[in-house]
Amino acid sequence: MYIADAHCDALWKLAQKKHPVVNINSLQQGKINVQTFALFTIPNGKKEQEKRQIAAQIHAFHTLVNDSAILRHEPFAPLSSQSSKTHAILSLEGMSMFEFDSLDMLLHAGVEMVSLTWNERNQFASGTDYNKGGITSAGKKMIRWLNDHGFSLDGAHLNEESFWDAIHLADHFLVSHANIKGIYSHPRNLSDAQLLALVEKNSFVGLTCYPRFLNGTKDAFYSDIARQIEYAGELGVISILGFGTDWDGIDETVHSFASPRDFPRILDWLLLRFDEEIVKGVAGENFRRFWNNKYKQRSFQNSGNPLQ
């Protein structure tokens, strides 16, 4: 089965000199087709220091990919269902440290997906720590720049007001890691109206495997993931559902689903409960379709690979 994970914080873990659960061995054991690696640092207002931390993580990412026989990084290329290697996508979680004059760093690194904020409010948007505040005028300009350069805009961590602004402004928009508010009401989770708007946009939502977002406790099980799939089916949004585990960014995990090597086990369990087509879609096909839509959008085809 084609398996995709739209978000993990392994690079952040490596930056702290810790061992990430998302690593070459676990990706190989889980037979993961796509793994997104986020560049992330906790915003502290010291932009130069933050940028240095991001640069170090970019270096770690390229070292990881170059040293590995199973990872490949081909920025701005469609995903193929044929490859036996794990396609590594580089993303940036929160842009607080960037201004318009430093964006070359993202282009040269091969970053393909960006979120404007983490939980904070910054020069571009407001994160989920704030009830109010939409995309700022600098944020609108940034989204135009991201559109022009073929980036996907990640709406994870945006508050609702910023989400609604962003979904209308971005050419290629997803929410890489969140859960369903109709099951558990948390500011990081998505309302029915948001999920339906994402379907309208041919978008994608990655289910986060963080118990606190799944059910509000520190314990979650396969049945909690199944509830998300059932709810999405009833609401008519199953076609955009997939995984954005957030592994290495979370301190608690779903029982027996704590590393890429656990993917086959939970997928087998889900196959006993849902149609094969649904499980295949959630496992990775929905992400692949969403990702490859970008290459069908005329505006991006015309501009071509921004690195050239």
Ligand SMILES: [Zn+2]
């Ligand atoms: Zn996050």
